[in-house]
Amino acid sequence: xxxxxxxxxxxxxxxxxxxxxxxxxxxxxxxxxxxxxxxxxxxxxxxxxxxxxxxxxxxxxxxxxxxxxxxxxxxxxxxxxxxxxxxxxxxxxxxxxxxxxxxxxxxxxxxxxxxxxxxxxxxxxxxxxxxxxxxxxxxxxxxxxxxxxxxxxxxxxxxxxxxxxxxxxxxxxxxxxxxxxxxxxxxxxxxxxxxxxxxxxxxxxxxxxxxxxxxxxxxxxxxxxxxxxxxxxxxxxxxxxxxxxxxxxxxxxxxxxxxxxxxxxxxxxxxxxxxxxxxxxxxxxxxxxxxxxxxxxxxxxxxxxxxxxxxxxxxxxxxxxxxxxxxxxxxxxxxxxxxxxxxxxxxxxxxxxxxxxxxxxxxxxxxxxxxxxxxxxxxxxxx
Amino acid sequence: xxxxxxxxxxxxxxxxxxxxxxxxxxxxxxxxxxxxxxxxxxxxxxxxxxxxxxxxxxxxxxxxxxxxxxxxxxxxxxxxxxxxxxxxxxxxxxxxxxxxxxxxxxxxxxxxxxxxxxxxxxxxxxxxxxxxxxxxxxxxxxxxxxxxxxxxxxxxxxxxxxxxxxxxxxxxxxxxxxxxxxxxxxxxxxxxxxxxxxxxxxxxxxxxxxxxxxxxxxxxxxxxxxxxxxxxxxxxxxxxxxxxxxxxxxxxxxxxxxxxxxxxxxxxxxxxxxxxxxxxxxxxxxxxxxxxxxxxxxxxxxxxxxxxxxxxxxxxxxxxxxxxxxxxxxxxxxxxxxxxxxxxxxxxxxxxxxxxxxxxxxxxxxxxxxxxxxxxxxxxxxx
Numbered sequence: 001x002x003x004x005x006x007x008x009x010x011x012x013x014x015x016x017x018x019x020x021x022x023x024x025x026x027x028x029x030x031x032x033x034x035x036x037x038x039x040x041x042x043x044x045x046x047x048x049x050x051x052x053x054x055x056x057x058x059x060x061x062x063x064x065x066x067x068x069x070x071x072x073x074x075x076x077x078x079x080x081x082x083x084x085x086x087x088x089x090x091x092x093x094x095x096x097x098x099x100x101x102x103x104x105x106x107x108x109x110x111x112x113x114x115x116x117x118x119x120x121x122x123x124x125x126x127x128x129x130x131x132x133x134x135x136x137x138x139x140x141x142x143x144x145x146x147x148x149x150x151x152x153x154x155x156x157x158x159x160x161x162x163x164x165x166x167x168x169x170x171x172x173x174x175x176x177x178x179x180x181x182x183x184x185x186x187x188x189x190x191x192x193x194x195x196x197x198x199x200x201x202x203x204x205x206x207x208x209x210x211x212x213x214x215x216x217x218x219x220x221x222x223x224x225x226x227x228x229x230x231x232x233x234x235x236x237x238x239x240x241x242x243x244x245x246x247x248x249x250x251x252x253x254x255x256x257x258x259x260x261x262x263x264x265x266x267x268x269x270x271x272x273x274x275x276x277x278x279x280x281x282x283x284x285x286x287x288x289x290x291x292x293x294x295x296x297x298x299x300x301x302x303x304x305x306x307x308x309x310x311x312x313x314x315x316x317x318x319x320x321x322x323x324x325x326x327x328x329x330x331x332x333x334x335x336x337x338x339x340x341x342x343x344x345x346x347x348x349x350x351x352x353x354x355x356x357x358x359x360x361x362x363x364x365x366x367x368x369x370x371x372x373x374x375x376x377x378x379x380x381x382x383x
Numbered sequence: 384x385x386x387x388x389x390x391x392x393x394x395x396x397x398x399x400x401x402x403x404x405x406x407x408x409x410x411x412x413x414x415x416x417x418x419x420x421x422x423x424x425x426x427x428x429x430x431x432x433x434x435x436x437x438x439x440x441x442x443x444x445x446x447x448x449x450x451x452x453x454x455x456x457x458x459x460x461x462x463x464x465x466x467x468x469x470x471x472x473x474x475x476x477x478x479x480x481x482x483x484x485x486x487x488x489x490x491x492x493x494x495x496x497x498x499x500x501x502x503x504x505x506x507x508x509x510x511x512x513x514x515x516x517x518x519x520x521x522x523x524x525x526x527x528x529x530x531x532x533x534x535x536x537x538x539x540x541x542x543x544x545x546x547x548x549x550x551x552x553x554x555x556x557x558x559x560x561x562x563x564x565x566x567x568x569x570x571x572x573x574x575x576x577x578x579x580x581x582x583x584x585x586x587x588x589x590x591x592x593x594x595x596x597x598x599x600x601x602x603x604x605x606x607x608x609x610x611x612x613x614x615x616x617x618x619x620x621x622x623x624x625x626x627x628x629x630x631x632x633x634x635x636x637x638x639x640x641x642x643x644x645x646x647x648x649x650x651x652x653x654x655x656x657x658x659x660x661x662x663x664x665x666x667x668x669x670x671x672x673x674x675x676x677x678x679x680x681x682x683x684x685x686x687x688x689x690x691x692x693x694x695x696x697x698x699x700x701x702x703x704x705x706x707x708x709x710x711x712x713x714x715x716x717x718x719x720x721x722x723x724x725x726x727x728x729x730x731x732x733x734x735x736x737x738x739x740x741x742x743x744x745x746x747x748x749x750x751x752x753x754x755x756x757x758x759x760x761x762x763x764x765x766x
Contacts, residue, residue, distance in 0.1 A: 021424045024720025159663040291713035301684045328675035337407025
């Protein structure tokens with residue numbers, strides 16, 4: 001069996017490690033520290049920096065293909081690895097569009113993919129001109145940005161001035177008054193096979209994903225097909241190998257607009273571990289190994305839902321006593337812990353509930369939220 | 384989070400390791416070699432012998448509780464560990480009934496649990512007397528015996544003579560003309576909580592489990608309840624902590640008879656990874672940690688089935704090319720590989736298919752068998 005190496009030792013690598021066990025592929029992780037989430041559970045851990053060509057090159061000698069649990073390996077390192085013959089999946093040409101939001105917007109616009117109106121901005125005057133008197137305006141750093149950091153919603157020129165003062169390259173985007181946020185998750189293999197998961201609804205709070213409902217309740221079937229086709233098309237046009245998550249706004253007028261792209265397992269796909277025939281983690285491994293892709297069909301029957309709620313750290317570092325309560329209160333809740341130290345607001349795990357006959361989606365959401373709240377705060381009605 | 388140590392590094396430990404990732408419990412394995420199935424994928428591997436008190440004691444110092452992926456740790460070692468204050472789950476008093484089939488039969492009979500007629504035998508004359516002219520007679524070694532090894536179906540006194548010649552302590556049992564074989568899998572925690580999975584049908588060939596259908600098709604609901612209640616009662620009476628698998632004969636007259644007991648994750652429960660809300664591996668961890676038990680409800684909707692087929696080694700050691708074919712041919716088949724070298728007839732993995740709406744159980748069985756056959760022989764109509 002071939003060996004896959006994942007650069008990055010976070011929870012995405014941890015869950016990929018678990019998926020690799022059944023698949024039978026050898027799985028290696030390049031982590032920054034032996035106590036990182038994935039390093040705690042993986043047999044083959046190398047320590048090194050994502051910023052070091054020599055660390056990654058040395059890691060790659062033991063792998064048939066390397067992939068990533070984040071988008072933070074610099075493009076020149078990726079290119080050097082490829083020049084040296086390392087199989088990098090997704091490749092640098094695709095990953096560029098997750099590392100440079102301006103390049104992403106320009107490329108998607110060229111492809112005719114609907115995006116929010118955008119412009120590069122270098123000064124407050126640029127932002128004011130972009131706003132055309134209509135606030136808020138969304139400012140994003142062109143490079144970096146993850147889970148909401150690097151994104152600022154500015155209500156006024158004064159607020160924009162503070163962001164511009166950070167001195168990072170910025171992109172301005174119109175603030176889309178959306179009905180809700182959706183995500184389309186697809187996989188594409190080097191052979192060109194594509195597979196699309198059902199489109200989900202994501203619920204964000206303070207820029208952090210808190211909840212995912214699969215499939216998105218009440219989504220117009222044509223819109224669902226449009227979103228899946230859009231994600232598959234982007235994956236093909238950008239030459240993505242592995243997973244591609246396309247975060248979407250469903251605007252108030254029903255239009256879909258692309259918000260962000262990620263080319264790795266994605267928070268919006270954690271529900272697939274229990275909720276789909278093939279988990280996104282196994283699917284990513286299959287795709288980067290150029291194996292035939294697995295079925296994306298939901299595990300729940302037609303008309304039923306799977307709900308995932310993220311578990312954020314609270315103020316009490318010892319989550320274990322509360323864990324007992326949650327297990328006893330709802331034996332069908334599946335808790336995933338990432339082995340991370342509890343810090344306020346940090347993603348330390350998630351919970352999933354797969355709906356059964358007669359389960360109502362709002363009731364499932366309530367159960368998931370109560371479990372996550374209790375694990376965080378010791379009370380079922382926190383957030 | 385507490386740490387669970389599993390003595391034994393086979394596929395059961397491997398799949399338990401994967402379950403421990405989400406649960407967040409630290410998982411350690413005591414393996415005999417670094418290339419054993421579980422040792423290949425587990426972060427915390429100690430090397431040592433299941434026959435060495437000092438190896439297991441030293442391993443146990445790093446664990447809050449120890450458990451097993453087999454029943455081959457000698458009883459005196461288990462007792463010594465317990466005397467030294469090690470939490471051993473299941474404990475030696477319970478494990479004894481998996482190590483000594485005569486003790487098991489005597490105890491179950493005392494409890495009024497229906498078993499095949501049995502007697503200890505020491506000579507061919509004893510076997511002939513036991514047979515009362517009715518052959519075949521089943522001979523079993525009192526200690527040991529695993530996956531059919533240590534069990535002999537004798538058609539005549541001459542065949543019995545050969546078995547007696549092995550010189551091991553033997554038990555004779557009536558040959559039960561069964562309709563089919565069933566298995567009842569339950570968990571019991573030290574606090575006394577019990578949980579029962581749906582009763583499954585198992586299909587054996589040459590003494591090796593080949594196929595499991597969950598739940599057992601067409602099983603009379605009263606019989607299903609009887610089997611679950613029987614297994615829960617045995618677990619409680621024997622003081623089992625962790626999983627208990629009760630292998631049953633459904634006799635031609637509809638009666639249930641206990642065939643074998645196992646106190647660990649069991650081949651008849653592999654379907655639960657995809658097919659139940661809580662996998663048997665997570666359930667075993669929960670039970671030995673005295674955590675509240677998870678839901679045993681099937682993932683498939685009511686009236687639908689999950690089918691598991693064991694994957695045995697064929698004659699070609701390179702299974703990977705055939706793996707590609709199986710993945711492409713049936714994207715909903717989930718293959719689990721154990722990382723074991725291919726040897727003829729050796730269990731090297733299993734495949735699972737969870738039925739969806741409209742799936743017929745015979746069609747699911749056929750798909751599972753075809754996948755397993757192709758992986759083994761490179762043809763879909765092998766065995």
